Amino acid sequence: MGNLTEARKKKKQSYRGEKTKDPEYKPDKNDETDDECQSDDEAEKNCKKQIVAEKKIIELFEICRHEGCGARVLVDDIQVVYHGQYMRVTQHCASCKNEDFVWETNKLVKGRLSETSLDLIIESQCNGLGTSQMVDFMDGINTRNLSRRTWNMVEQTYLYPSIIEVYRHTENKNRKKCVKKHKGEKITLAGDGRYDSAGFSSFYCLYLVLCCMTNKVLGFQLETKQPGKGSASMEPVAAKKVLGELVTENMRIGMFVSDRCTNIGKVITEIEEKSNTSITLEYDVWHLVKSLLKEIRHVTELQPWMETIKNFLWFSFNKAEGNYERLLEYLRAIPNHLVGVHSFPENRYLKRCPHSSDYSPEDKMFLKPNSRGVNRLNNILSNERMLEALKKATHFKHTGLVEMVNSLVTKYAPKRKITLTILNFYGHRAMTAKVCCALLSHNENINRDIIMGEDGTPKLEIKKQRHGPPRGRVVRVPSTRFWIYWVKKRCMKQVKNGNASPIEGITEEKRMETQKLKDEIYAKHQSRYARQTEVEKEKQDFEEETDNDEDDVLNCFNSSDVYYTGEGEDDFSQDLSSDEDYFF
Template identity: 25%
Template sequence: MLTVTQECMCGMTRRWSSQPFVGSYLAGNLDISAGILYSGSIPSKALRFLEQMNVKAITNRTYFNHQQAILYPSILGVWRVYQSKYFQTMRSNNMSICIGGDGRCDTPGHSAKYCSYTILDVNYMVVADIQLIQSNEVKSSCHMEKEGLVRCIGKLKEQGLEVGELVTDRHPQITKFVREEMPNTKHFFDVWHVSKGLKKKLVKISSLKDCASLQPWIQSITNHLYWVPVSTPSGEEDVIVEKWLSHITNKHDHSRPKFPKCLHGPIPDDRQRQWLDPSSKVFVELEKCIGSTRVKNDIKKLSPGPQTAALEGFHSVLNHFAPKMIGFSYEGMLSRLILAALHFNENMQRPQAETKEGKKRFSVVFPKVKAGDYSLKEVKVPCTYGMFLNS
């Protein structure tokens, strides 16, 4: 900061500073610290960049002082106000809510220090609550995800909200908790999580000797997994299972009472993909996989409607604000979680971008999960950052 002191011959003294003060803090320096944190940047890299440009700036120590004294309390205050407005709106609707939940550990494996559990209101596409659990708060790191859900549900109950439907992954501890402690809540599994695990098993089977003929069927089987619950909005578990066990052997009439016949039309005889022989090794291995008790029980609980795909998108946003390669303090991690949630909620409902001619814009992407295949994706209008600017 530059300070100029003027002394007049009449004895009057005037002092000018290049930065105004916010309390006892220099406003410009505080803006630098806020900009680093609110943009999800890493302070050491951001300040090193300014140093390389020969731009005089604050030190790391000054940044951390600002962060602890001003920025963390400000972020928590904005989040409390935001949550309060959301809870008030939900209470005024006088209806149970449908939420999706998923956890995210700061490191893979069983050595994670933190696990953040996020619940998303799938009807309004709003992150309703985030809980951060540290591994020393529970028996072991593998218990953190369940503890996160327990705290999120407790928060909703404190606010007088009832959970009508809950969509999660297949976490056994969560399944048991919901079954025993939330008997009035319908618990569904997210289809993508089940599909991902099933696809790995199918790929493994197709790599066995004399089982390569399964490879062309893998995508169809996983697609069928999505169709089964969506085509059964009533949620009848027996119907869902019977639909799942139909056909890849060119048999379309079944002895099952609730699904006696396939719903598709005639299939051309000149189709390139070959039907599987019921007596072949590949079919036997496939039947053991998709007909297992575990898989059938999972199929019964697949969500016919809401999914947790938006939470995967939120985790991508979170990777920007809190990269897994960087270690944060508890307050630092919690604040960056909140920043990610505020940014996600502000931009989740962005409209699709248009060309100058008014046509909707799309882009071709090659997602990792498709192993080289492409998908068509909507191009959204640029993100906004009003929540940070207004705070």
């Protein structure tokens, strides 16, 4: 580690151009040395930042900052301008005749965009923090910030193109190094697809291709869902595109490791015809073991032996060494092991079980031959479809590293966030940039050195597992973030030069269509609370109409146009009493 630190110091000194160490170098008195300029820039770059209340800053300018004055300055003579994280204070002193004193928190890169604001946007995206999260965080601590619109504009026009450009540059370098290092040899690649959401409603499919020899990602393809086609059709299309790019760059692919996707075999056949080479398709062992254990787990008689069966499966795939017959002999020995038969003299490769001769199971009994559990296990291992899959799983290859990269992509583009709605979703450029961030971080830190202990053994750390006992894991050197430095450098250059990329997919026609769609949705939108309000309003209108009818009836009886006025009421009562006998 000491030698590595000294080498880095020497390399850093060579970058700074320390000309004073050259005995023949004589600096010009009229010119500034590069050391002075670069030391000032580095000092400003490495300067720590603090969050300070605006009131405390303005209090410092209530006294004239010009040398030799020190007079009191009225608050009205202090002008403050804010642009996000940028703050400029202009102080006018009436006592002295000097010019206005101007102080600013940081430099403006372009227009109203400051260096601190640009650093905040870059660091938030390169560390997997979304725009909404950062804006809400800044609002929560009551700190001035750029608007969401400005934030998104900077990301779309400057940051995302810079991230993609930096990744494409490193991707080309990794491909050339891989071809040069394994010149004349066939390369083993591994690939797997990742959908942006669970279920069958995905809009994006990311397909990664990784070199199993260098452990670095050599290419990816982000495919979008086509109208009239399902989500499952995106994976083979993406795999064909990225593998086609690698073949055109004279990369000799000897083996390709994938999961048990049925369409990948067809893609490999097309690539073979295009490149006139033979590519071996190998299935990932973990997916096969998982598929076998899923069926075995439903057999009640085999439940006590699940851990033994799982260990024997991994042992069998590891010992296959590219031989299909050897793999079958090891797998067929599992049912014999469960019934207490540990010697197989008729076999060619496995003569006996690898355990000791005095082996005895703990807390479980051997099964009986031809029992239901043993017969069921034999049927699972001798299934025709499974036997065909086992022919492509004899080299003990994995796609676990690709799954790790997919997990890292989730940090930058989480699936828990709604990635597709009617009018708002990750654009293709934004999704590509988020994927590039994950791949840049992976390629830079995948081959880190292992920290060794004092006794010369690797240092371990205890990690708890979701299922099972804790296990040890080797400790590696802390990860680096040099790729973020190059993204910053490129983005700063783009902003200063004004090389803004047009926002993807935003045209006048598209804008009008979006606005029209918004108006239609807003017109048709009705929440359950709105519907409840309408029902209450109809009920209120009905009650008001009923009250009006009652009032009309009462007014009718009280009006002068009514025929009954009460005159002759006594005569009417006498008539009723006279007719009472007739009715009753």
